[in-house]
Amino acid sequence: MKSTKFLIQNFLKKKAAGVPITMLTAYDFHAAKIVDEAGIDAILVGDSLAMVVLGHKNTVSVTMDEMLHHCRAVSRGAQKAFLIGDMPFLSYQADVRDAVYNAGRFIKEAGMDAVKLEGGKERCKTIRALSNAGIAVVGHLGLTPQSATKLGGYRLQAQTALAANLLLKNALAIQDAGCFLIVFEMVPARLAQFISKILSIPTIGIGAGAGCDGQVLVYHDMLGINDGFQPKFLKKFAELHQHTLQAFEAYKAEVESGAYPATEHSFTMPDEEFSAFIDMQK
Ligand code: KIV
Numbered sequence: 001m002k003s004t005k006f007l008i009q010n011f012l013k014k015k016a017a018g019v020p021i022t023m024l025t026a027y028d029f030h031a032a033k034i035v036d037e038a039g040i041d042a043i044l045v046g047d048s049l050a051m052v053v054l055g056h057k058n059t060v061s062v063t064m065d066e067m068l069h070h071c072r073a074v075s076r077g078a079q080k081a082f083l084i085g086d087m088p089f090l091s092y093q094a095d096v097r098d099a100v101y102n103a104g105r106f107i108k109e110a111g112m113d114a115v116k117l118e119g120g121k122e123r124c125k126t127i128r129a130l131s132n133a134g135i136a137v138v139g140h141l142g143l144t145p146q147s148a149t150k151l152g153g154y155r156l157q158a159q160t161a162l163a164a165n166l167l168l169k170n171a172l173a174i175q176d177a178g179c180f181l182i183v184f185e186m187v188p189a190r191l192a193q194f195i196s197k198i199l200s201i202p203t204i205g206i207g208a209g210a211g212c213d214g215q216v217l218v219y220h221d222m223l224g225i226n227d228g229f230q231p232k233f234l235k236k237f238a239e240l241h242q243h244t245l246q247a248f249e250a251y252k253a254e255v256e257s258g259a260y261p262a263t264e265h266s267f268t269m270p271d272e273e274f275s276a277f278i279d280m281q282k
Helices: 008-017 029-037 064-077 096-108 121-132 161-177 189-198 240-257 271-280
Strands: 021-025 042-045 082-086 114-116 136-142 181-185 203-206 214-217
Touching: 008 021, 008 082, 029 042, 029 064, 042 064, 064 082, 064 096, 096 114, 096 121, 121 136, 121 161, 136 161, 161 181, 161 189, 181 189, 189 203
Parallel strands: 021 042, 021 214, 042 082, 082 114, 114 136, 136 181, 181 203, 203 214
Antiparallel strands: none
16 A cells, blocks of 8 residues: 655645544554554644543643653554644743753654644744754644643633633734644634634634644543543543443453353364373373
């Protein structure tokens, strides 16, 4: 099969052609391999890994080393998808030099094509510094989970005219600072559509309606692995928690009943060798 890498210019081409961009998160080799095989344009190694892979209550506890470890596995599994590493909390907020160094590690040590960071105008200096260092940057506006406590929880953003105007201003500011893509999370659909039309760079929505230039979902959520999680925006394209549970229960029952392993799952040994072995025991 011909393998064609999805390049940074393809995001703009898809926006211009009105063809939706597809993105999913992935955190390990096999997940990346399957997402890639499905022809998804981009893989985000999201800091959501803190919650869906590592079992933390929020995203702020994941470290740079943990993110890089999973990014490396994803880059070994994906051949074609454009790879985006999510900068974890405090890897870019405190200091621009730290931000450049940490972003550079995603590219240099972990095989990512770009990095993502959260925030609006307050991030412009950092985004410019990353761009100047030759690093492609994805912005993230609306619900920014690293500041969920400050935002009052995981909830819909930009519901007032003032907040909507601030979202537009922030989107324009980070576009001007050098972002080539912006994720909108939990934003009213018509607002996300309106801003997407104004921006020259593409937008990727999660809980932001069909008017964005593309969509992203979290791997575990869309596969129904994270079975208790059902926000309004989420469509489960599989029920893997249930399927996996059934498989484990069937395995337990077959081991306990002796049905597994059967003859076809067992290895043989030549009769004469086995007889010789038995004789050795006499
Ligand atoms: O960390 C993540 O998975 C994300 C997506 C929800 C966009 O930032």
